[in-house]
Amino acid sequence: MTVKRVEETLIREVAAILSVDPSTIAPDVPLHELGVDSLSFVELLVVIEKTFDLNLMESGLTKEDFQSIRSLASCISRMG
Amino acid sequence: MVHLPFSKNKRYLTGIDWIVHAFDHMTKRATGAGNMSQIVLELDGAAPEDELQQCLTRFINKYPVVNGQPARDYNLAPYWKIPPQGQRPPLSFSISRLSDGAGGAEVFARLAQAVNAPFKSRREHLGFHLLYAGKRSFVAMTFDHRLFDARGAEAFLGLFQEEFEGKGECSAEISLTEPAHLCRWREKFKAGQHVNRAFLRLGEKAPPRVLPIPSAPNRQRIKFKIIPFDEQQTAAIVDTAYNEAGYLLLMPYVLAVAVKVLHGIFAARDIRAGDYVISVSIDTRPPEKVGQEIFFNHLSFFLFLIQGHEAGRFPALLASIKRQMYDQVKSGLPSDIEEASTLMRIVPLPILSHLMRLHLKGQIASFCFSYVGETAYTYFRFMRNKVCNIFHMPRVPVPPGLGIFFHQSHGKLNGVLSYAEGMLSDDEVNTMVHRMESLLGV
Secondary structure (H helix, E strand, O other): OHHHHHHHHHHHEEEEEEEOOHOOOOOOOEEHOOOHHHHHHHHHHHHHHHHHOOOEEEEEEEOOHHHHHHHHHHHHHHHO | OOOOOOOOOEEEOOOOHHHHHHHHHHHHHHHHHOOOEEEEEEEEEOOOHHHHHHHHHHHHOHHHHHOOOEEEEEOOOOOOOOOOHHHHHOOEEEEEEEEOOOHHHHHHHHHHHHHHHOOOOOOOEEEEEEEEOOOOOEEEEEEOOOOOOOOHHHHHHHHHHHHHHOOOOHHHOOOOOOOOOOOOOHHHHHHHHHHHHHHHHHHHHOOOOOOOOOOOHHHHEEEEEEEEHHHHHHHHHHHHHHHHHOOOHHHHHHHHHHHHHHHHHHHHOOOOOEEEEEEEEEEEEOHHHOOOOOEOEEEEEEEEEHHHHHHHHHHHHHHHHHHHHHHHHHHHHHHHHHHHHHHHHHOEEEEEEEEOOOOOOOOOEEEEEEEEEOOOOOEEEEEEEEEEEEEOOOOOOOOOOOEEEEEEEEOEEEEEEEEOOOOOOOOHHHHHHHHHHHHHHO
């Protein structure tokens, strides 16, 4: 899957978790600034496992990898 | 599906609301006062007492829901009976003054008295206290958890400030309706099966490790120890949590710290039988909905099982908490608890209080925990005074009579230890605070 497609999927899923319109989600904004907290972040990790078959909870990804939807999409695309 | 007419004087209670009612019932039986909590705003000046009382009275009068009481409908679903506008008892409002040199311990001891006082009637669920201490003042809102959860109570105070600042009335946006949830029975029973299995696993080595609740002949008070952190300390804690637990995983990190600290107290008392069971309440509202879902409870629970040998080793403990949190989100346990609890609404509270302790052989948990996250009181001022800090003082349900709670307000993390009087000695409390600060790296 291309980085762009992964990014679109993540935007849709983050919007669903936060109950907001996907158009309000900027891919380069840090997740915590979007209102993602511990619980919603774990929800996102579960969605990533179900969608991309990747368990990121124990993956050793760095804070920078998780920083924004764009960086996360790039990692998922690389790993997948 | 059963369609019921909407009534503005009736709000059906969800299963989670009914569980909170059961906590209230248990806590009233054990301590004489219910499952109450208190939000405290520390202000940098003296709040004007007459103006505050008048503004609060005017504001509260718009919300008859705050003077409701539980009842059962003809379909047996419990609901909150909202009195008609105008039939209101006077607002509970008290004022006290401490000397100029009063320290934090004195202030919080006085505020603890306020939150430990039972409400005067079945229809009173809210009270306000204004405390002057030198140049500072503290505005405390004591509330019944059956009416608000912590975030809802913060949002309610925010609504007051919004109105005070003349930004218009937002009450029309507040949702006070809830369906009776008398449909989708198959899904409810399936969720019940999942929750029941989770409880059976928790109860395999029941009872869990608990501190004995001291017997109190009359009325047992709940004591509090506030553990505040400033902005710099909070930033350091968040940084450490993100490095050690992972990005955004502050909640599992502070929970691991809380377990390790309490494990030290259990070990010092040579209490080694059973595992730790921790009930963690979580807010199920998306951030955008906080302003609409102010009243009643919008939460669910994680249930963590920590084996005794894990509790002393921080990396293993943190890994276990993260894994359990992930597994519970993946299996949908919190949403199944919400769904399954609607089935329990048929059970009267005295029986439900008993049933809730069956799996763990008379216990509810080793202790309660929550991390509320950033405050829903988004204002930097209350009336015209600057808000220096916001504290929560939740009376922990008894049993277990022991809870550790965290929340953040404007970049400052605050912890509070809430415990039944006599359960912990002052030395143990001080030891816990030092260990917690040390583990959090401050």
